[in-house]
Amino acid sequence: MASTRSVRPTPTAEIAGWDAEADVVVVGYGVAGAAAAGEAAAAGADTLVLEWTGGWGGAAALAGGFIYLGGGTAVQKACGFADTPQEMYKFLMAAMGPGADPAKVGPYCEHSVAHFDWLTDIGVRFNPTFYDQPGSVPGADEGLMYSGGENAWPFYDIAVPAPRGHLPALPPGATRIGERGGGYYLMEPLVRRATELGVRAEFGVRADALCVESDGRIAGVVATRFGRPWNVRARRGVMLAAGGFTYNDDMVGRFAPEVVTRYGAAIEQHDGHAIRMAQAVGADLGRMDGAEVTPGLSAQLIYRGIMVNGLGQRFVTEDTYPGRIGQAILYRADGTAYLLIDQRAYEAAPASPHERTSGPNGKPVPTWLSESLPELESLAALPAGSLESTVSLYNRHAARREDPVLHKTQRWIAPLESPYGLFDLRQPRRAFSLGGLRTDPHGRVLHVAGEPIPGLYAAGRCASGIPVWGYASGTSLGDGSFFGRRAGRAAAADG
Amino acid sequence: MASTRSVRPTPTAEIAGWDAEADVVVVGYGVAGAAAAGEAAAAGADTLVLEWTGGWGGAAALAGGFIYLGGGTAVQKACGFADTPQEMYKFLMAAMGPGADPAKVGPYCEHSVAHFDWLTDIGVRFNPTFYDQPGSVPGADEGLMYSGGENAWPFYDIAVPAPRGHLPALPPGATRIGERGGGYYLMEPLVRRATELGVRAEFGVRADALCVESDGRIAGVVATRFGRPWNVRARRGVMLAAGGFTYNDDMVGRFAPEVVTRYGAAIEQHDGHAIRMAQAVGADLGRMDGAEVTPGLSAQLIYRGIMVNGLGQRFVTEDTYPGRIGQAILYRADGTAYLLIDQRAYEAAPASPHERTSGPNGKPVPTWLSESLPELESLAALPAGSLESTVSLYNRHAARREDPVLHKTQRWIAPLESPYGLFDLRQPRRAFSLGGLRTDPHGRVLHVAGEPIPGLYAAGRCASGIPVWGYASGTSLGDGSFFGRRAGRAAAADG
Numbered sequence: 008m009a010s011t012r013s014v015r016p017t018p019t020a021e022i023a024g025w026d027a028e029a030d031v032v033v034v035g036y037g038v039a040g041a042a043a044a045g046e047a048a049a050a051g052a053d054t055l056v057l058e059w060t061g062g063w064g065g066a067a068a069l070a071g072g073f074i075y076l077g078g079g080t081a082v083q084k085a086c087g088f089a090d091t092p093q094e095m096y097k098f099l100m101a102a103m104g105p106g107a108d109p110a111k112v113g114p115y116c117e118h119s120v121a122h123f124d125w126l127t128d129i130g131v132r133f134n135p136t137f138y139d140q141p142g143s144v145p146g147a148d149e150g151l152m153y154s155g156g157e158n159a160w161p162f163y164d165i166a167v168p169a170p171r172g173h174l175p176a177l178p179p180g181a182t183r184i185g186e187r188g189g190g191y192y193l194m195e196p197l198v199r200r201a202t203e204l205g206v207r208a209e210f211g212v213r214a215d216a217l218c219v220e221s222d223g224r225i226a227g228v229v230a231t232r233f234g235r236p237w238n239v240r241a242r243r244g245v246m247l248a249a250g251g252f253t254y255n256d257d258m259v260g261r262f263a264p265e266v267v268t269r270y271g272a273a274i275e276q277h278d279g280h281a282i283r284m285a286q287a288v289g290a291d292l293g294r295m296d297g298a299e300v301t302p303g304l305s306a307q308l309i310y311r312g313i314m315v316n317g318l319g320q321r322f323v324t325e326d327t328y329p330g331r332i333g334q335a336i337l338y339r340a341d342g343t344a345y346l347l348i349d350q351r352a353y354e355a356a357p358a359s360p361h362e363r364t365s366g367p368n369g370k371p372v373p374t375w376l377s378e379s380l381p382e383l384e385s386l387a388a389l390p391a392g393s394l395e396s397t398v399s400l401y402n403r404h405a406a407r408r409e410d411p412v413l414h415k416t417q418r419w420i421a422p423l424e425s426p427y428g429l430f431d432l433r434q435p436r437r438a439f440s441l442g443g444l445r446t447d448p449h450g451r452v453l454h455v456a457g458e459p460i461p462g463l464y465a466a467g468r469c470a471s472g473i474p475v476w477g478y479a480s481g482t483s484l485g486d487g488s489f490f491g492r493r494a495g496r497a498a499a500a501d502g
Numbered sequence: 503m504a505s506t507r508s509v510r511p512t513p514t515a516e517i518a519g520w521d522a523e524a525d526v527v528v529v530g531y532g533v534a535g536a537a538a539a540g541e542a543a544a545a546g547a548d549t550l551v552l553e554w555t556g557g558w559g560g561a562a563a564l565a566g567g568f569i570y571l572g573g574g575t576a577v578q579k580a581c582g583f584a585d586t587p588q589e590m591y592k593f594l595m596a597a598m599g600p601g602a603d604p605a606k607v608g609p610y611c612e613h614s615v616a617h618f619d620w621l622t623d624i625g626v627r628f629n630p631t632f633y634d635q636p637g638s639v640p641g642a643d644e645g646l647m648y649s650g651g652e653n654a655w656p657f658y659d660i661a662v663p664a665p666r667g668h669l670p671a672l673p674p675g676a677t678r679i680g681e682r683g684g685g686y687y688l689m690e691p692l693v694r695r696a697t698e699l700g701v702r703a704e705f706g707v708r709a710d711a712l713c714v715e716s717d718g719r720i721a722g723v724v725a726t727r728f729g730r731p732w733n734v735r736a737r738r739g740v741m742l743a744a745g746g747f748t749y750n751d752d753m754v755g756r757f758a759p760e761v762v763t764r765y766g767a768a769i770e771q772h773d774g775h776a777i778r779m780a781q782a783v784g785a786d787l788g789r790m791d792g793a794e795v796t797p798g799l800s801a802q803l804i805y806r807g808i809m810v811n812g813l814g815q816r817f818v819t820e821d822t823y824p825g826r827i828g829q830a831i832l833y834r835a836d837g838t839a840y841l842l843i844d845q846r847a848y849e850a851a852p853a854s855p856h857e858r859t860s861g862p863n864g865k866p867v868p869t870w871l872s873e874s875l876p877e878l879e880s881l882a883a884l885p886a887g888s889l890e891s892t893v894s895l896y897n898r899h900a901a902r903r904e905d906p907v908l909h910k911t912q913r914w915i916a917p918l919e920s921p922y923g924l925f926d927l928r929q930p931r932r933a934f935s936l937g938g939l940r941t942d943p944h945g946r947v948l949h950v951a952g953e954p955i956p957g958l959y960a961a962g963r964c965a966s967g968i969p970v971w972g973y974a975s976g977t978s979l980g981d982g983s984f985f986g987r988r989a990g991r992a993a994a995a996d997g
Contacts, residue, residue, distance in 0.1 A: 013951050014950055014951050015784075015949070104759065105759035106759040261786075261787070261966075264599065265600060283786075283950045283951075286784065286950040289510070289781065289783070291756075291781065292756070292790075294757060294791070295757070295787075296790070318815075318907050318908070320816075321815075339834055390906040392895050392899070392906075393895065393907060397891075400887050400891040404887070411885040411887075412813050412814075412885040412888060413813070454510070455509055456509050456778075471756075
C-alpha cells in the first residue's frame with residue numbers, strides 16, 4: 008500500500024497555476040480534519056478539505072467511538088463520579104508514556120470539560136449512564152466506561168480512578184453490531200457543523216507533496232485528482248490530518264516492526280504519506296515505535312482467568328485495559344500468550360455480543376480442554392511444570408482473594424480449579440501506529456531545528472499526540488478532535 | 503548537552519567564501535570516520551576530517567574494542583571454529599532485529615573475512631586465542647570470544663554457533679584496566695593509515711549544518727571553529743560519522759525514553775546533531791528505539807544464578823550475551839531485576855578483574871543475604887511466595903541439569919540451595935542509542951522520497967546499521983568500520 012508518489016516539496020515558483028485555493032487547506036476528512044476545518048471556518052477562514060476517499064469519516068467513522076474526556080464532565084457527574092483535571096493528568100502522564108508530553112497532556116486535561124461541552128453543543132450525544140463492566144464496548148448504549156485501566160493496578164495507586172471513556176449515543180432503535188458505531192455519531196455532527204460553516208470538501212483527491220515558498224513557508228499542496236495533477240494554494244496554512252502509517256509496510260518495518268498485522272482501527276489510506284511529506288521539508292518526528300494493540304479475546308473471559316506467556320508465567324494484570332494487555336502480549340511476551348480459565352469462570356462469563364468468533368454458547372471456545380495442568384502444558388508445548396507452578400502460586404493467594412503478584416482487583420479473583428480451558432492467543436493482532444509528526448500544543452509542525460514550519464499544521468494519528476506509547480480507548484478520537492480544533496484555529500489566524 | 507546550533511541547511515549561494523575544501527569531507531574522527539577517510543584517500547580523493555574534540559578516537563577509542571567478524575576468519579580457524587557467512591547471516595538476522603536489514607546484513611557477512619584481512623593488513627593485531635568463558639571482556643588478551651549469545655538459547659537452535667567477537671591485541675606489557683583498551687588498538691592503525699594516505703584533519707571543529715546546492719546536492723558543511731564560522735566545501739561528498747544521540751535528552755525522550763542514563767560506550771559529543779543536520783534536508787530515519795544496554799553485574803555471577811523480575815519470575819536466559827540481559831531488564835522487566843545466587847555458586851565464580859564495584863573478595867557483594875527465600879522476598883519486597891515458586895520449578899529441573907523454561911546451557915545449571923544472596927540490579931544503566939539515519943548499503947543517506955540525497959553519506963551510530971534493535975558486542979565497531987569504508991569509497995567516486 009505504500010504510495011510511490013514523490014513526497015519531495017514543490018517550490019511555488021514552479022507551480023504554473025492553482026486549481027483551487029483556500030485560506031486553510033486540510034488534508035484528510037477524519038476526526039482531526041473535521042475538527043480543524045470546522046474551527047478554521049468558525050474563525051472566518053475559507054476552508055477546503057482534501058479527502059482521498061469518496062467520503063468523509065476516515066478511520067474515526069469506523070471506530071467504536073470512545074472519546075477520552077474527564078476532569079468532571081456532565082456525564083461523569085450524572086453517573087456519580089468525581090474527577091478533576093489533576094487526577095486525569097496524573098493518570099495520562101503515567102499511562103500514555105514513557106515519553107508522554109506534559110505540554111500536550113496539560114491543556115488536554117485542563118480543557119477537557121470545555122471540549123466535552125463543545126462536542127455536546129455541536130450535537131454529539133452521550134447517554135448519562137455508566138457501564139460497570141470491564142471490556143472494550145458497553146453492553147447496551149451506556150455513555151461512560153472505564154477505557155484505560157484507571158481502576159486497575161498500578162493506576163489505582165497513581166491517580167484517583169474515574170471512567171473517562173465517553174461513547175456517543177446511538178440514534179433510537181439502532182444497534183451497535185453491523186451498523187454505524189459511536190465513531191460515526193461523533194463524525195456526523197463534526198462534519199455537519201463544518202459544512203454549515205461553509206467548509207468545502209473535495210473527494211478523490213490524494214495529497215502528494217507540499218508547496219513551499221522560497222522562504223520556507225508552506226503555501227499549498229500538490230495533489231492528484233482523478234489521476235491528474237491538481238494544485239491547491241493555501242493562503243494561511245496547510246493542515247495534515249491523514250492518519251498514521253499502519254499500512255506502510257516499509258515504515259512499519261523501520262519504526263515499529265512489532266506491528267505486523269492490522270485491520271479495524273486503521274484504514275488503508277493510513278500509508279504514512281502525509282508524515283513523509285512533512286519530513287521532506289525538515290519536520291521532526293515523535294516516538295515512532297508505539298502501537299495500539301488488541302488482545303484478541305473478550306475481556307469478560309480474560310478477567311476471569313490468568314494470562315500466561317510462553318514460559319507459563321503471568322505477565323499482565325488481567326483486569327486492566329484490553330489494549331494494555333495487547334501491548335503486553337507483543338512487547339513483554341514476544342507475541343506468545345495464552346489464557347487459562349476454569350470451567351466455572353468460563354460459564355460465569357457473559358456472552359459478548361461484540362465477540363467476532365463465538366462458539367455455540369455465544370462465547371469463544373478454548374483451544375485446549377483438560378482436567379490436568381500437565382496435560383495442558385504438553386498440549387500447548389509450555390515448559391513442564393510451568394502452569395502448575397503458576398497456578399499453585401495464584402491459588403495460594405486467591406484462596407484469600409489476594410493477588411500480590413499482579414494485583415488483580417479482588418472482584419475478579421478466584422482459585423482456578425479443574426477442569427480447565429486454555430486459549431491460544433498467538434494470532435495476528437489488530438494494531439495501529441501511534442508515532443508521527445512532532446507538533447507543538449497548537450498543532451504547529453516542528454522542524455528538526457526546533458521552530459514551527461511556517462504554515463504547516465498536523466493533528467490526529469499523523470502526529471505524535473497524547474498516546475505516545477501507552478494507550479487508552481478514546482485518546483485517538485480525543486486528541487484528534489481536541490488538537491485538531493486547536494490546529495484549525497491556529498491555521499486560521501496564520502499569515 | 504543538546505546543541506542549540508541551527509541545523510537548517512545553508513544554500514551554497516549564501517556562502518561568501520570557503521575556509522577550507524576537499525573532495526570528501528568527513529564529520530567525526532571515530533571508527534566510521536577513520537575508515538571512510540582512509541578509503542576515500544586510498545581511492546584518490548583529497549580528504550578532510552572535521553572533529554569536534556581535540557583528537558581522533560571518538561567513542562571507539564574508549565570502547566572495549568570488540569569487532570564483530572566471522573564467516574571463517576583466520577582467528578576463528580586458528581581457534582578451531584568452523585564458520586560460514588551463511589551461519590553468520592542467520593544469527594545476525596535473528597539477533598539484530600526485529601527489523602534487521604538483509605540488504606546490509608548480507609554484504610556484511612559475505613565480506614566479513616575480507617574485512618578482517620583488511621584490518622590485519624593495516625596493522626590491527628588479534629591474538630589467535632579463544633576465551634572460553636561468558637562475559638564482556640576476555641580474561642587475558644585472547645583475541646576471540648562469544649560476544650552475542652550465539653551459543654545460548656534460542657540462537658544455538660537458529661544458527662551453528664561460532665564466536666565472532668574479535669578483540670584487538672594489546673601491545674606487549676600493556677594491561678586492559680585503566681589504560682587503553684581494544685578500541686584504541688583498532689583506531690590507531692585506522693588513523694595511522696589514513697594519515698599516511700594524506701588525510702587531513704581539523705580538530706576543534708563543530709559541524710553545524712549542511713550546505714546545499716540549488717539542485718539539492720550536498721556541497722559542504724557550515725561549521726564552527728574556535729567560536730567562529732568556518733565553511734568547508736566538499737567537492738564530491740560529505741560523510742557524517744559523528745555518533746548517535748545518546749546525549750541528546752530531547753531526542754532520547756522522544757525516540758527511546760527507556761535509555762534514561764548512560765555513560766561508557768557513548769561520549770558527550772553523541773548529541774544527535776549530525777542526524778538532525780541530515781533530517782533538515784529530508785533524510786529519513788531507521789528504527790530509533792533501539793539501545794545497547796549493560797546489565798550492571800559480572801556475567802560470571804549472572805550465569806551461575808537466576809535472574810528474576812519484580813514479580814520474582816525468571817525472564818531471560820542467564821547465559822546469553824550480557825547486553826541482551828541488559829535489554830531484557832529494560833524492555834521485559836521495566837528496569838526491575840534481581841540476581842538470585844546461592845553461596846556455593848557465588849564462591850565458585852571467579853573474581854572479575856573488570857568489575858567496577860568489588861567487595862573484599864574481589865567480587866560484588868549481594869544486596870541481601872538469607873538462608874530463607876521468604877525472608878529474601880520480604881527484604882526485596884517481592885510478591886510473597888514468588889521466589890519460592892520460581893526456585894522450586896528451577897530446582898525440579900536443575901536436579902536433572904535441565905532448564906525447559908529458559909534453556910540455560912547445561913554447564914551452568916545447578917539447583918539453588920540455602921544460603922542465598924540476592925543482588926538488587928535496579929540501578930541506572932549504561933546504554934547507547936542504536937537508531938539513526940536511513941542509509942543504503944553503500945552509506946548513501948536516503949531521502950524520505952526514497953532516493954539517495956546526492957553527495958551525502960553516513961555510517962557508524964549516526965546511521966541505522968547492523969544492530970537495529972538487538973545487539974552483539976562488536977557490531978558497532980564492526981558496522982562502523984565496514985560501512986564507513988564503503989561510504990568512503992562511494993563518496994570518493996561521487997560527483
